[in-house]
Amino acid sequence: MTKKKILAYNRVSEPVLHDLQQKYEVEFFKHVDTRNDERFLQYLHQVEGIIGLELKVDKMLLDRAPHLKIVSNVSVGYDNLDVTALTKRGIMATNTPDVLTDTVADAIFGILIATARRIPELDHFVKRGQWSEFLVPEQFGVDVHHKKLGIIGMGRIGQAIAQRAHFGFDMEILYHSRTRKPEVDTKYRATFCTLDALLAHSDFVCLITPLTPETEGLIGKREFKLMKKSAIFINGSRGRTVVEEDLIDALEKGEILAAGLDVYKQEPVDPLNPLLKMQNVVTTPHIGSSTHETELKMSQLAAKNLEAGLNGIKPPNLINPEVWGD
Numbered sequence: 001m002t003k004k005k006i007l008a009y010n011r012v013s014e015p016v017l018h019d020l021q022q023k024y025e026v027e028f029f030k031h032v033d034t035r036n037d038e039r040f041l042q043y044l045h046q047v048e049g050i051i052g053l054e055l056k057v058d059k060m061l062l063d064r065a066p067h068l069k070i071v072s073n074v075s076v077g078y079d080n081l082d083v084t085a086l087t088k089r090g091i092m093a094t095n096t097p098d099v100l101t102d103t104v105a106d107a108i109f110g111i112l113i114a115t116a117r118r119i120p121e122l123d124h125f126v127k128r129g130q131w132s133e134f135l136v137p138e139q140f141g142v143d144v145h146h147k148k149l150g151i152i153g154m155g156r157i158g159q160a161i162a163q164r165a166h167f168g169f170d171m172e173i174l175y176h177s178r179t180r181k182p183e184v185d186t187k188y189r190a191t192f193c194t195l196d197a198l199l200a201h202s203d204f205v206c207l208i209t210p211l212t213p214e215t216e217g218l219i220g221k222r223e224f225k226l227m228k229k230s231a232i233f234i235n236g237s238r239g240r241t242v243v244e245e246d247l248i249d250a251l252e253k254g255e256i257l258a259a260g261l262d263v264y265k266q267e268p269v270d271p272l273n274p275l276l277k278m279q280n281v282v283t284t285p286h287i288g289s290s291t292h293e294t295e296l297k298m299s300q301l302a303a304k305n306l307e308a309g310l311n312g313i314k315p316p317n318l319i320n321p322e323v324w325g326d
């Protein structure tokens with residue numbers, strides 16, 4: 001029997017890829033120009049399944065994949081997929097929620113602390129051999145514990161951040177989300193509020209929504225102006241939820257104190273991006289879920305979704321259940 005053809009893209013853990021290769025014909029592509037790479041386009045024409053990270057799946061790509069049944073993202077975010085176009089063609093789309101929640105929350109909390117306590121900057125100071133006298137107040141950071149944390153997007157990861165903030169650091173939590181979550185209010189002593197109230201009152205503003213037409217550019221000039229001058233802004237969502245030029249402007253003008261960023265408008269980030277030159281900005285290269293343990297779990301879950309879809313079983317993490325007739 002001929003094996004079903006699968007296209008693996010960008011990042012799929014080695015043991016998972018190996019396992020898939022036993023059962024399917026698998027071609028792995030690292031980074032491709034999806035419009036012009038001949039090998040990619042020829043293989044795409046034959047595949048029934050795609051598994052991978054951040055492949056831009058749009059109408060043009062789908063027109064070139066007539067046998068495609070399922071696209072299995074190795075990520076919880078799926079802003080890389082044109083879900084409407086997939087659904088119209090009856091193609092399943094899946095993601096990897098839950099398995100990465102705690103890992104991402106750890107990373108975001110780490111970035112928050114690193115920004116508040118200026119850890120990367122002072123690490124360089126020590127390593128450059130500049131630590132010759134006691135620290136001066138200009139090098140001090142700000143406290144995290146007992147401060148007000150504003151979380152925009154109180155979903156799975158937002159709640160895991162709230163848990164760390166409440167139980168670990170006794171922080172007061174404000175949140176803004178599509179709906180109020182009474183269980184979160186009780187569990188983490190959190191208060192649901194408008195976006196503007198959150199921005200005006202928070203010491204730390206943490207953005208962790210998905211990227212959607214509603215959240216694109218959610219935080220820009222007006223929102224930075226509403227924040228406290230002492231506010232620290234943390235973005236763990238996607239770069240385009242923020243107007244990056246306005247963030248740069250707000251930092252340059254001292255409208256906010258500092259920023260901790262895991263995501264950018266363009267990734268990998270342009271080495272000339274002014275954010276990289278700012279001492280009060282902590283940058284990480286989209287590390288949210290990137291631990292050995294969690295990347296493996298994400299790939300395993302993505303493979304489970306893929307195989308279910310290919311074999312006529314409803315995938316556990318179907319994003320567009322309409323294609324299943326639900």
Ligand SMILES: NC(=O)C1=CN([C@@H]2O[C@H](COP(=O)(O)OP(=O)(O)OC[C@H]3O[C@@H](n4cnc5c(N)ncnc54)[C@H](O)[C@@H]3O)[C@@H](O)[C@H]2O)C=CC1
Pocket residue numbers: 076077078097098100104152153154155156157158176177178179208209210211212214215236237238262263286287288289
């Ligand atoms: N930096 C990184 O490495 C990672 C980033 N992410 C990002 O985090 C996002 C969230 O992941 P989860 O918490 O698992 O998703 P989720 O779906 O559980 O939570 C998202 C929350 O955002 C809220 N939301 C949506 N639109 C909103 C709006 N316009 N205003 C306010 N709140 C809004 C939703 O109501 C929901 O509570 C992902 O979609 C992804 O973009 C996820 C994993 C790793």
Ligand SMILES: O=C(O)C(=O)CO
Pocket residue numbers: 074075076077078100288289290
């Ligand atoms: O899962 C996601 O959405 C990520 O950003 C990377 O893990």
